[in-house]
Amino acid sequence: MSLSRRVSLRQSLRYRGQPGMLNWALHRVTGLGIVAFVGMHVTAAFGLQQFGGALSAGVTAFYESWPFQLVVYFCILFHATNGARVALMDLFPGLLRYQHELIWLQWAIFLPAYGLPAFVLIHTGLVGG
Amino acid sequence: MQPSRPIRSAGPWEYSLWLFTRLSGLGLLLLGAISMGAAFLMGGRSLLDMPAMLRWMFFTNPNHVVNSNIPDVTAGWSNAFWQVYSMLLIFLATAHGFNGVRMVLEDWLTNPLWVAVLRTCLFLLWGSGLVIAIYVILAS
Numbered sequence: 001m002s003l004s005r006r007v008s009l010r011q012s013l014r015y016r017g018q019p020g021m022l023n024w025a026l027h028r029v030t031g032l033g034i035v036a037f038v039g040m041h042v043t044a045a046f047g048l049q050q051f052g053g054a055l056s057a058g059v060t061a062f063y064e065s066w067p068f069q070l071v072v073y074f075c076i077l078f079h080a081t082n083g084a085r086v087a088l089m090d091l092f093p094g095l096l097r098y099q100h101e102l103i104w105l106q107w108a109i110f111l112p113a114y115g116l117p118a119f120v121l122i123h124t125g126l127v128g129g
Numbered sequence: 130m131q132p133s134r135p136i137r138s139a140g141p142w143e144y145s146l147w148l149f150t151r152l153s154g155l156g157l158l159l160l161g162a163i164s165m166g167a168a169f170l171m172g173g174r175s176l177l178d179m180p181a182m183l184r185w186m187f188f189t190n191p192n193h194v195v196n197s198n199i200p201d202v203t204a205g206w207s208n209a210f211w212q213v214y215s216m217l218l219i220f221l222a223t224a225h226g227f228n229g230v231r232m233v234l235e236d237w238l239t240n241p242l243w244v245a246v247l248r249t250c251l252f253l254l255w256g257s258g259l260v261i262a263i264y265v266i267l268a269s
Contacts, residue, residue, distance in 0.1 A: 028233055035226045039258075045192075046261055069180070076187065084158055087151035120179055 019103045027082050030075040037063060037072050066125035070118055077114050081106045146228055153221040160218050164189045171205045189215050192269045212266050219262045227255040 015021065040063055047056035062068060085106045089095045095102065139147075165186045173182060176198045184193035191207035199206060231251055238244050 031226070031229050032233065035230055038222075038226065042258065042261060042265075046265070073183070080158060080161075083154045087155050090151055117179055117183070 020099060023082050023103065023106075026078060027086070030079040030082075033071070033075040034079060037075070066121050069121055073117060073121070074114060077110060081110045081113075150225060150228060150232075153225045157218070157221055157225065160214070160221070161186045164214070164218075188218065190266060190269055192265075207269070215266045216263060219266070220259065223255055223258055223262070227251050 012025075017024075040059060044056045044059035044063070047053060048060060063072070085102050089099065089102065165182065168177060168182060168185050173185070177185065177194060178197060181194050181197040189211050191202045191211070194206055195202055231248065234247055235244060238247060
């Protein structure tokens with residue numbers, strides 16, 4: 001008898017894994033997001049170059065729109081900062097004692113590095129370049 | 130207490146992929162830093178807007194900077210060095226990504242047959258993706 005995997009969002013958020021668990025979940029979601037974006041981008045760019053066509057042009061217009069760019073950049077930057085923390089903690093296990101401090105450091109790097117380009121993207125999207 | 134899902138046995142191959150994920154991830158960050166530094170050395174500060182810089186960082190392909198202020202992309206931005214560099218980057222990135230998808234999906238798949246089918250599909254997708262990527266790199 002295996003454990004049921006049908007867990008509601010509220011139950012999963014109540015699970016007291018705390019920041020490590022939330023970062024783990026976000027790492028998976030953002031990783032799959034990057035794979036989806038890169039797959040979409042490569043396929044659409046290849047289709048546009050080889051055949052032209054409205055579908056490829058539509059997909060390209062979709063992923064070049066500024067709201068989508070905000071999501072993609074969030075995925076990439078979160079995956080990069082969180083992945084760097086996890087990789088360094090795994091390669092240097094002494095750092096495991098400072099997991100919470102490292103998570104704070106990770107967000108201290110993430111927020112300005114995301115916020116500044118995000119501001120530029122939103123400003124350009126709403127006001128024009 | 131209710132037993133949880135069965136845990137896969139992790140052999141040396143699984144361990145080397147675990148290590149590869151960490152090392153390729155750090156390697157990709159290093160490559161991104163190098164391509165950003167090189168873009169500044171090639172005059173990127175006045176030639177590239179921010180999106181073009183980000184595109185160039187994550188994949189050093191001349192197509193990614195062709196819409197910027199660079200008058201002649203072939204000078205400096207498009208040569209054998211960046212082609213080999215792009216191939217290394219795309220190999221690390223796709224291997225990291227497809228292995229990641231495999232890890233996520235195999236947490237949910239327990240039937241060995243479906244695991245084999247999944248691995249074959251991902252391997253074929255990875256191989257054809259690499260061929261397309263190398264074509265794009267060499268054709269631009």
